[in-house]
Amino acid sequence: MSLLHPPALGGPPDPDSPPPDPRRDELLTLVGELTDTQRRANALAAERYRALDTLRQRWEETYGASMSADPSGIRFRSMRAQIAVVLLMPERSVETQLATARALIHALPATFDRLAEGRISDRHARILSDSISGLPHEDRVLLEERLLPAAETLAPAKFERKVRLAVATLHPEQLEEKARAAREMREFTLEAAADGMAWLHHYLPAEDAVAIWNRADATARHLAGSDEPRSVSQLRSDVVRDILLDDGVLLPPEQGEQGLRAPSKQNRGIAPTVQVTVPVLTLNGVDDTPGILKGYGPIDPETARRLAGTSTGLQRILTHPVTGVVLQYGRGRREVPVELRRYVVDRDEICRFPGCNRPAATCDIDHTRPWCENGTTDHDNLAAVCRNHHRVKHDGGWKLEQDDAHPGVLKWTTPIGLEFTTEPAAPPATRIQGGRLGSVLVQTEWAQADPEDQPPF
Numbered sequence: 443m444s445l446l447h448p449p450a451l452g453g454p455p456d457p458d459s460p461p462p463d464p465r466r467d468e469l470l471t472l473v474g475e476l477t478d479t480q481r482r483a484n485a486l487a488a489e490r491y492r493a494l495d496t497l498r499q500r501w502e503e504t505y506g507a508s509m510s511a512d513p514s515g516i517r518f519r520s521m522r523a524q525i526a527v528v529l530l531m532p533e534r535s536v537e538t539q540l541a542t543a544r545a546l547i548h549a550l551p552a553t554f555d556r557l558a559e560g561r562i563s564d565r566h567a568r569i570l571s572d573s574i575s576g577l578p579h580e581d582r583v584l585l586e587e588r589l590l591p592a593a594e595t596l597a598p599a600k601f602e603r604k605v606r607l608a609v610a611t612l613h614p615e616q617l618e619e620k621a622r623a624a625r626e627m628r629e630f631t632l633e634a635a636a637d638g639m640a641w642l643h644h645y646l647p648a649e650d651a652v653a654i655w656n657r658a659d660a661t662a663r664h665l666a667g668s669d670e671p672r673s674v675s676q677l678r679s680d681v682v683r684d685i686l687l688d689d690g691v692l693l694p695p696e697q698g699e700q701g702l703r704a705p706s707k708q709n710r711g712i713a714p715t716v717q718v719t720v721p722v723l724t725l726n727g728v729d730d731t732p733g734i735l736k737g738y739g740p741i742d743p744e745t746a747r748r749l750a751g752t753s754t755g756l757q758r759i760l761t762h763p764v765t766g767v768v769l770q771y772g773r774g775r776r777e778v779p780v781e782l783r784r785y786v787v788d789r790d791e792i793c794r795f796p797g798c799n800r801p802a803a804t805c806d807i808d809h810t811r812p813w814c815e816n817g818t819t820d821h822d823n824l825a826a827v828c829r830n831h832h833r834v835k836h837d838g839g840w841k842l843e844q845d846d847a848h849p850g851v852l853k854w855t856t857p858i859g860l861e862f863t864t865e866p867a868a869p870p871a872t873r874i875q876g877g878r879l880g881s882v883l884v885q886t887e888w889a890q891a892d893p894e895d896q897p898p899f
């Protein structure tokens with residue numbers, strides 16, 4: 443009997459077989475539907491790759507872009523941006539998917555066929571494409587033929603291990619060179635998560651990663667005990683945080699030693715910096731508007747108050763309602779004055795290109811209507827746009843307008859005529875009489891050092 447189909451009905455009952463069980467039949471049918479859905483999803487993934495690859499080829503023919511010849515060229519970046527804004531995906535991911543589509547369709551046709559038939563998953567296809575599509579033709583064909591059957595039977599993690607082993611043993615002499623190249627990709631990144639939490643990702647050589655984990659684990663297990671309310675997982679997390687942030691951390695014992703060691707004090711003394719913006723009413727406990735932790739986003743009022751009260755290594759930034767900041771320079775000067783630049787950076791927080799997350803502080807301040815076309819140096823004609831997207835705008839055929847009625851709201855038009863609107867992170871300035879604008883001013887210190895007037899910290 444096939445696992446995926448209910449047993450056939452009818453015919454004379456076999457006296458030895460168990461009595462028919464309709465509930466079991468229903469479950470078998472449901473499992474069959476599930477595997478069928480998975481097969482169709484696999485086939486759809488192939489169709490999606492086909493669509494991506496066809497779009498890439500047509501775009502390249504139309505605009506002269508080239509992913510292979512000039513992946514950092516403005517025409518390719520313009521195409522990548524167009525796909526990213528319709529799929530709501532980061533441009534880097536789009537680039538990866540374009541590369542996977544091309545690799546599967548043109549370099550690994552047998553793998554692509556199997557995906558299109560629904561027999562292997564997108565994940566399995568990507569594992570193969572990532573690991574072998576860049577190899578010389580003979581190696582590629584050999585490995586594809588050898589590994590494809592396993593893609594239909596092994597779970598992704600096991601399959602990946604098998605693929606990695608097969609690639610490594612094919613040319614062991616290249617392992618060292620590849621490891622050296624991979625080391626160049628090491629990085630340390632922050633990813634915001636829900637409920638006031640965040641992930642730190644550290645991509646680094648495996649031996650360092652294992653050593654760091656072992657150190658945290660050894661210290662955590664040493665601290666764990668019947669008096670310690672924290673779990674070993676929590677302790678590991680706290681140990682790593684303490685090592686990175688605090689001076690007073692203890693180290694696990696060396697071989698043959700008893701108890702924890704005091705820190706060496708080497709490589710210490712780098713004060714961590716956290717920038718937090720706290721509305722003044724929240725700080726005073728009058729109001730519970732969330733604070734903003736730079737590099738993360740909104741945090742709960744209690745944590746914001748606590749951070750604002752911590753002075754060491756902390757840049758205290760308090761928002762204060764102030765009127766009368768000049769945000770309009772008209773045609774008076776092309777260069778954006780520091781105060782106005784700061785206003786735009788605070789308003790935008792990130793690059794204003796759809797989907798881009800580069801911090802505004804590292805962006806260009808772009809004249810929406812260019813200065814050479816009579817554009818003004820006013821808050822409602824300025825926006826933070828990263829260097830890459832600044833070039834995509836100027837040379838990649840994207841058009842940009844700022845809404846007259848809603849300063850700070852940007853309308854982008856792609857080379858093929860699609861439109862996307864992006865909103866500023868903070869509410870933009872509102873017009874008041876006399877050409878001056880009311881706004882929220884970010885200040886680094888309290889204006890007056892009147893002790894009676896200080897917030898409670």
Ligand SMILES: [Zn+2]
Nearest residue numbers: 793798828831
């Ligand atoms: Zn950008």
